[in-house]
Amino acid sequence: MTKNALYPGTFDPVTNGHLDIIKRSKFLFEKITISVNANHLREFLFTPEERVDMIREVLASTPGIEVESFQGLLVDYARKKGISFIIRGLRALSDFEHEFQMNLINRKLNPRIEMIYLMTSQKYSYLSSSITKEISKLGGNVGELVPPLVEKKLKEKFSL
């Protein structure tokens, strides 16, 4: 029985929705490696280093957490780490379609990987990093959507 799992994502930035998935994953696994996707998939607000640092700081007092960034294919990274469980969160049906496709492709690339899906908590079902950035950019209050540190970093980015 393995006790480790990866939780990959872009985390641009980490939100209370992500933290809820991490907290609940800790009931299933002893150690969670939060893996910030550092591939240049699109334009990001925060650099991979900034995204990793924010998660590290927010979860500093939570045991069994490792935070790092990765480049390249997720399945290759997971193989190198010797971890075969990958956690993902699911919100709306649109998440399902994307996740279903990724699951089938990842299994083709590495059949030993098992992906585990945690359904969003109702109060975070609307929450995404992009909606948070949009609200913050327009001067809205994101205090209930992200931890205080991330709220501060968002303000700094948008006041430049």
Ligand code: ADP
């Ligand atoms: P990606 O670009 O890899 O989807 P994200 O940072 O957007 O990265 O999300 C990482 C994972 O967390 C994904 O599985 C996503 O569905 C999940 N997630 C994001 N926000 C929420 C939320 N509010 N509730 C549950 N899961 C979430």
